[in-house]
Amino acid sequence: MAAPVTETFRKIAARGGTLSKNDWGNNDFLGVTAKVYKPHSVIGRQDDDNVEIFIVKSGWAILYHGLPDGERQIIDTPLTGDIVGFRSVDGPRLASLASVTELTVYEISSRELVEAILSEGHLGNKIVRSLARLNAILAEHLMNTGRRNAMSRTAHFLLELEERLSMVGLSAHGRYECPLTQCDLADILGMTTVHVNRTLGELRKADLVSFKGGHVQVINRKKLVEIAGFDNEYLR
Amino acid sequence: MAAPVTETFRKIAARGGTLSKNDWGNNDFLGVTAKVYKPHSVIGRQDDDNVEIFIVKSGWAILYHGLPDGERQIIDTPLTGDIVGFRSVDGPRLASLASVTELTVYEISSRELVEAILSEGHLGNKIVRSLARLNAILAEHLMNTGRRNAMSRTAHFLLELEERLSMVGLSAHGRYECPLTQCDLADILGMTTVHVNRTLGELRKADLVSFKGGHVQVINRKKLVEIAGFDNEYLR
DNA sequence: CGTTGCCTTGACCATACTCAACGACTGTGG
DNA sequence: CCACAGTCGTTGAGTATGGTCAAGGCAACG
Numbered sequence: 199m200a201a202p203v204t205e206t207f208r209k210i211a212a213r214g215g216t217l218s219k220n221d222w223g224n225n226d227f228l229g230v231t232a233k234v235y236k237p238h239s240v241i242g243r244q245d246d247d248n249v250e251i252f253i254v255k256s257g258w259a260i261l262y263h264g265l266p267d268g269e270r271q272i273i274d275t276p277l278t279g280d281i282v283g284f285r286s287v288d289g290p291r292l293a294s295l296a297s298v299t300e301l302t303v304y305e306i307s308s309r310e311l312v313e314a315i316l317s318e319g320h321l322g323n324k325i326v327r328s329l330a331r332l333n334a335i336l337a338e339h340l341m342n343t344g345r346r347n348a349m350s351r352t353a354h355f356l357l358e359l360e361e362r363l364s365m366v367g368l369s370a371h372g373r374y375e376c377p378l379t380q381c382d383l384a385d386i387l388g389m390t391t392v393h394v395n396r397t398l399g400e401l402r403k404a405d406l407v408s409f410k411g412g413h414v415q416v417i418n419r420k421k422l423v424e425i426a427g428f429d430n431e432y433l434r
Numbered sequence: 435m436a437a438p439v440t441e442t443f444r445k446i447a448a449r450g451g452t453l454s455k456n457d458w459g460n461n462d463f464l465g466v467t468a469k470v471y472k473p474h475s476v477i478g479r480q481d482d483d484n485v486e487i488f489i490v491k492s493g494w495a496i497l498y499h500g501l502p503d504g505e506r507q508i509i510d511t512p513l514t515g516d517i518v519g520f521r522s523v524d525g526p527r528l529a530s531l532a533s534v535t536e537l538t539v540y541e542i543s544s545r546e547l548v549e550a551i552l553s554e555g556h557l558g559n560k561i562v563r564s565l566a567r568l569n570a571i572l573a574e575h576l577m578n579t580g581r582r583n584a585m586s587r588t589a590h591f592l593l594e595l596e597e598r599l600s601m602v603g604l605s606a607h608g609r610y611e612c613p614l615t616q617c618d619l620a621d622i623l624g625m626t627t628v629h630v631n632r633t634l635g636e637l638r639k640a641d642l643v644s645f646k647g648g649h650v651q652v653i654n655r656k657k658l659v660e661i662a663g664f665d666n667e668y669l670r
Numbered sequence: 671c672g673t674t675g676c677c678t679t680g681a682c683c684a685t686a687c688t689c690a691a692c693g694a695c696t697g698t699g700g
Numbered sequence: 701c702c703a704c705a706g707t708c709g710t711t712g713a714g715t716a717t718g719g720t721c722a723a724g725g726c727a728a729c730g
Contacts, residue, residue: 263577265663271577292570292668329565334528336572341499341507343579344624348686379708388580393686395710410709427501432528584718615676629718631678 232304235297242283244294250305252282258377262385263293272386274335275359275378278366281328299377334432343388346427349396351387353426356407356414361430372416373426376409468540471533475659478519480530486541488518493537494613496619508622510571511595511614513604517564535613570668579624582663584633587623588660592643592650599667608652612645 220389240296242250244264254276261274261282273293282295282303290394338358342351359376363369380398384391402408406422408415416422468491471477478486480500490512497518499508512518518539519620520532574594578587595612599605616634620627638644642649642658652658 244658263573265581267663269581271581272508273573273576293573326561329562329569332569333565333572336569336576337499337509340509340572340576340579340624341501343447343576345501345505345507379706388576390687391709392688392711396686399710427503537690617676626719628678628720632718636676 232302235301235303237297237299239297239301240294241297241301241303242291242295244291244332246291250283250307252276252295253304253306254278254280254282255302255304257302258298259295260298260378260382260386261293261295261415270385271388272382274332275386277362278368298382308331333434338432339386348387348389348393349400350426351389352383352397353401353406353422354428355383355387356409356416357370357422357426357428357430358433360414360416361433372419373415375412376414377412455468463666468538471537471539473533473535473537475485475522475533475537476530477533477537477539478527478531480527482527486519486543488531489540489542490511490514490516490518491528491538491540494534495531495539496534496614496618496622497529497531497535506621510568511622513598514604517561534618563611567669574668575622583623584623584629586627586662588619588630588633589642589658590635591619591623592637592645592652593658593662593664593666594669596650596652597669601669610650612650613648 236255241252241259256278259275259276259282260272262270262272264270274282276295283291283293335358338354342354346354360369360372360374363374368374378386380394381391383389383398384394387394387396398409401422402410404421405417406425407417422428436458447642468522471493477488477495492514495512495518498506498508500506510518510661512531519527519529571594574590578590582590596605596608596610599610604610614622616630617627619625619634620630625633634645637658638646640657641653642661658664
């Protein structure tokens with residue numbers, strides 16, 4: 199899931215990966231340490247009952263849901279500072295979480311977190327906001343796949359990434375690194391790999407964005423924003 | 435947005451539409467009364483700054499986002515007991531809320547609610563769960579529009595409605611009333627009205643579901659679930 | 671009765687999918 | 701150092717799913 203944890207997260211990071219009781223209320227000490235995963239590891243599997251939530255410290259991840267027929271839809275691409283997996287407070291996880299690059303995450307057992315929320319209004323508010331923000335992102339993706347064509351969709355997603363990355367200092371001047379393959383993009387945008395390829399080609403030829411070798415460069419932002427129908431409001 | 439408010443909501447309802455301070459914490463009396471809207475009224479408009487949240491008491495509503503080109507994507511269909519609009523805690527609303535039938539809602543100014551959440555952990559937990567549930571629903575709709583064909587999508591949505599309605603006692607034996615037009619369905623499923631029509635026709639001819647005159651009847655559930663790839667887990 | 675909103679159907683079309691093959695690059699083992 | 705496999709990106713030809721445009725039916729309502 200996707201939302202900046204802002205202050206809380208910064209505190210965690212500053213302390214080198216350990217939560218103190220001050221972050222979570224006055225009753226419990228929750229010793230949470232950062233864990234590092236190799237690229238393409240599965241961190242939490244769909245239908246697992248071992249429910250936890252994750253806060254991404256660094257790296258790229260994908261949250262996806264597999265269909266019986268082997269298809270896969272990527273629900274979200276959690277980035278630095280995003281909270282993942284809150285739905286799994288109870289019951290099985292509904293999606294799998296996997297790393298794309300090397301990934302560093304804080305893992306927190308949900309029970310502890312729920313307790314923390316119950317006893318700490320300030321934190322509860324942060325969680326609410328993070329969930330609400332993910333709602334907004336999901337709603338926007340729904341618009342994307344439901345009501346926009348391949349070009350607009352692709353453009354929109356690349357702009358979203360740029361916006362989200364620049365919020366955490368990983369993008370500047372319309373330029374960022376993106377380790378997603380065209381196959382990943384396809385599963386995010388609800389298209390086929392082949393068509394993603396052609397669409398990226400068109401965007402490149404039209405001098406709008408270039409996505410090559412894991413490197414994204416926005417060239418003509420104004421026109422790109424226009425054909426994408428992009429309004430960054432939903433990310434705030 | 436969509437999630438049962440369970441206890442809190444039931445309390446509100448039982449008291450005939452007024453919240454007491456006991457529901458929301460110990461500091462404030464928040465006099466909230468139920469408001470009734472005619473069918474096809476706009477209750478909250480996209481981009482408005484007058485931010486409130488709504489709890490549906492009865493009736494059908496749609497939460498939608500309009501695109502500049504006049505297209506519209508319906509994000510959610512809030513039903514009895516669902517919470518709507520939490521994203522708008524700050525900043526403009528991202529979607530419009532409109533009634534489909536006569537609609538009775540509790541309207542709560544966000545500032546008050548936020549305060550309530552801050553001071554009442556129990557309620558915060560409910561809100562978190564409701565948001566998390568909407569996330570799950572949105573994710574499932576994303577799967578729907580991204581990775582399923584017209585038939586599966588339509589079947590899936592009709593099954594979801596049945597499940598959600600039966601949770602609040604508005605559906606039994608695979609049978610329920612649905613006031614949505616085929617045009618509404620199109621905006622939910624990301625299709626055109628024409629194709630929705632044909633798809634419903636096929637589903638009827640195949641003796642799977644019938645949707646006629648605002649009346650839905652699931653005929654062959656087993657087969658329907660199969661072609662929809664429906665798993666109700668995400669609604670719990 | 672004419673208007674309005676919704677459903678239905680037909681003919682045609684286009685966007686995006688399928689299938690298939692090949693090229694570029696990387697890492698690995700002989 | 702080179703052959704090989706594996707992954708990813710690229711391209712072409714043919715197809716299908718769903719969209720567009722257009723017309724008509726039917727019930728509700730003033």
